[in-house]
Amino acid sequence: MSRPTGRHFLQIPGPSNVPDEVLRAMSAPTIDHRGPDFAELGRTVLDGVGPVFGTTNPVVIYPSSGTGAWEAALVNTLSPGDRVLSFETGHFALLWQKMAGELGLQVDLVPGDWRHGVDPDVVEERLTADTGHEVKAVCVVHNETSTGVTSRVAEVRAAIDRAGHPALLLVDTISSLGSIDYRHDEWGVDVTVSGSQKGLMLPPGLGFNAVSDKALEASRSAGLKRSYWDWEPILEANQRGFWPYTPATNLLYGLREALRILDEEGLANVFARHQRHAEATRAAVRGWGLEILCADEREHSGVLTAILLPDGHDADQVRRVILERYDMSLGAGLGKVAGTVFRIGHLGHFNDLTLAGTLAGVQMGLRLAGVPIDDRGIEAALARLEQP
Missing domain, CATH: 3.90.1150.10 (Aspartate Aminotransferase, domain 1)
Structure with missing residues (x-):
C-alpha cells in the first residue's frame, strides 16, 4: 500500500488528538524546574486545573499515567486489609479493583454485564448492610472507556449519604474529565483520578488526584506504603509552585495551553x-x-x-x-x-x-x-x- x-x-x-497550539507550547525550551519562571508556570497550572475538576481543593499532578493516579488514590487513603466496594462496569473498573487487591486491600466486587453503570440502589443496599462500617472506600469509574457507559456519580453520592456511611468516594475520570460534566466538590467526591491524554487534549504522561478535606484527613493515618505517590511532600512543594522531584516541564507547558483553550470555549x-x-x-x-x-x-x-x-x-x-x-x-x-x-x-x-x-x-x-x-x-x- x-x-x-x-x-x-x-x-x-x-x-x-492534540491541538497544534498545545504541541507548539510543548516545544518551548525546557527551563530550570527550581527557578522563578517555573514557579510561575507551576502556580498557573495548579490554579487553572481546579475548575476543570469542579473543585477549590488541591489537585495533585504527577508525571505518570492514569494507572499511577489510581494507585496514588488508594495508597494515600487506605490501609492494608481495608475493604473497598468496587463495581464491574467494564475492563478498566476490573483493572482498578485488581490493583486494589494487589496492594493488600479486600475488594468486594459487584458483578456487572458491561452494559450498565454503577447502580446507586446497590450502593445504598451494600452500605446499609455494612453496619460495622468495614467498607472504607467506594470505587467508581465515571466513564468506562471500554464500554461507553457513564455512571451517575451524583446519584452514587446520594446513595452513600442515604446509607449514612462514612466510606470515601473514589472516582476515575480518566476518560471523562474536560469532556463530560463533572463536579468534584458538589458531588462530594473524595479523590478524583484523571489523566492528561483524553479530554485535556495532551499526550499521555500526567496523572491527577483531586483531593477533598476528608481524603486529606484520611491520608494522615492511612497505612499503605507510599513514597513517590505521597501527597504530603507534593502539596507542600506546590505551595511555592514547585514539585519535590523533577516534574514533566514540557507537559506542563502543554497543560497551561490546554487549560487556556478549555477556558476560552x-x-x-x-x-x-x-x-x-x-x-x-x-x-x-x-x-x-x-x-x-x-x-x-x-x-x-x-x-x-x-x-x-x-x-x-x-x-x-x-x-x-x-x-x-x-x-x-x-x-x-x-x-x-x-x-x-x-x-x-x-x-x-x-x-x-x-x-x-x-x-x-x-x-x-x-x-x-x-x-x-x-x-x-x-x-x-x-x-x-x-x-x-
Missing part, C-alpha cells in the same frame, strides 16, 4: 459539544441498524460510543479494513467484549466535520467488511449535526 496522504484519523477514545460549551457529537454518533449507529453497547439511555457516554456487531462478524476485522483503506484508527473491544465491539472516540479536539468524516469512514468500512447495514446511518448523523 502506498503511503497515505493527509492526516491520520485518530478516533480511539484516547489518547485523543467555556466548559459548559465543551460539555454541550461532546453531547451533541455523541448524539450524532448514536444516530448513525441506529441508522445502520446496529446496537449500542450501553443499554441505559441515562448512561450514554459523551466521549465514545461502543458498537456491537451482529453474530458472525469480527469487530477487529472491521477495524483492520478501516485502518488499511481509510487510515483511521478505532478503539478495539477489550476484555470480554473483544472481537464483538469496536469503539468510536468523539472527544477532545474535535468538530462537526471531523465527526462526519469519521462516520463516513466507518460506514464505508462496515460495508467493505461485509457487515449488513442500512446506508441511512450517515444521513441520520448529518441531520443531527445540522441542528445546533
